[in-house]
Amino acid sequence: MSSRADLGMAREELAQARSVVALTGAGISAESGVPTFRGQDGLWRNYSATDLATPQAFARDPRLVWEWYQWRRGLIAKTTFNAGHAALARLEAGTTDFLLVTQNVDGLHRSAGSQALIEIHGNIWITRCTGCGERREDRRLDMELPPGCQCGGLLRPDVVWFGEQLELAALNRAQDACLSCDLMLVVGTSAVVQPAASFPMLAKQKGAKIIEVNLEGTPLSSWADYSFFDRASLVLPQLILPQS
Ligand code: BV8
Numbered sequence: 001m002s003s004r005a006d007l008g009m010a011r012e013e014l015a016q017a018r019s020v021v022a023l024t025g026a027g028i029s030a031e032s033g034v035p036t037f038r039g040q041d042g043l044w045r046n047y048s049a050t051d052l053a054t055p056q057a058f059a060r061d062p063r064l065v066w067e068w069y070q071w072r073r074g075l076i077a078k079t080t081f082n083a084g085h086a087a088l089a090r091l092e093a094g095t096t097d098f099l100l101v102t103q104n105v106d107g108l109h110r111s112a113g114s115q116a117l118i119e120i121h122g123n124i125w126i127t128r129c130t131g132c133g134e135r136r137e138d139r140r141l142d143m144e145l146p147p148g149c150q151c152g153g154l155l156r157p158d159v160v161w162f163g164e165q166l167e168l169a170a171l172n173r174a175q176d177a178c179l180s181c182d183l184m185l186v187v188g189t190s191a192v193v194q195p196a197a198s199f200p201m202l203a204k205q206k207g208a209k210i211i212e213v214n215l216e217g218t219p220l221s222s223w224a225d226y227s228f229f230d231r232a233s234l235v236l237p238q239l240i241l242p243q244s
């Protein structure tokens with residue numbers, strides 16, 4: 001973790017920034033008990049997330065992919081947001097122009113009260129019919145797998161899999177915000193998954209300050225203005241003080 005002096009300077013920069021974008025990844029939910037994607041805790045029956053989070057895996061074995069999602073939904077259902085999520089909801093309340101872009105599908109930012117939020121990889125609690133396209137919130141943990149739609153189509157999780165295009169409106173809104181912000185706070189992401197991993201560079205090239213909070217170094221660390229290598233639930237409340 002950077003020095004305490006850096007923490008004070010970063011806190012000041014954050015307090016002064018008029019327009020802030022926060023980008024989060026699986027690391028911000030890790031302390032709530034949600035497995036990360038590339039950490040050891042992310043494995044399930046020896047499959048890695050990148051094996052299962054693909055349209056090919058779903059086409060090949062929709063039941064297996066749904067068993068993985070039901071395992072994750074079961075875990076997430078028992079979790080609650082943590083001090084890191086809560087700090088970002090406070091930051092939104094105290095910043096003139098704020099947008100939270102998350103790669104996470106767990107819905108914990110919304111439960112923590114974040115409203116100016118884009119879930120660029122979708123949401124694990126929403127299903128989408130591969131037949132008629134209908135989307136609906138579906139929190140069943142005991143449904144028959146793979147679940148079907150009244151139209152006879154197969155339901156899938158409404159998330160973006162590897163090799164799938166992000167929803168263009170969400171992607172454009174996120175990129176526009178990165179191009180116009182004064183400061184970007186990047187939390188709990190290994191910064192390897194595209195296109196989200198390129199967002200901080202978009203902001204940096206337009207002169208924004210970059211603050212990174214992550215347990216370990218990432219490709220971002222060499223050019224972030226501040227990097228704090230510690231737990232998000234510890235660092236964020238020190239960067240984003242309760243409203244005085
Ligand atoms: C697209 C939803 C194009 C599903 C996810 C080469 C080969 C093949 C493909 C590609 C390639 N190069 C680029 C690609 C494209 C690919 C990609 O980027 N692959 C990577 C692996 C190289 N990207 C895509 O396919 C994207 N689509 O490019 O489409 C296209 C164009 C036209 C037409 C068609 C297609 C779609 C990517 C979205 C994939 N879906 N999730 C689901 O969740 O079930 S991605 C998945 O990874 C999650 O969303 C996750 O959030 C995200 C990123 O991972 P992280 O969040 O960073 O998580 P990770 O575990 O990696 O890191 C956690 C970090 O937190 C760690 O650094 C750790 O140290 C830290 N940490 C842990 N605990 C804490 C902590 N930090 C702080 N505090 C703590 N307590």
Ligand code: ZN
Pocket residue numbers: 129130131132133134149150151152153
């Ligand atoms: Zn249908």
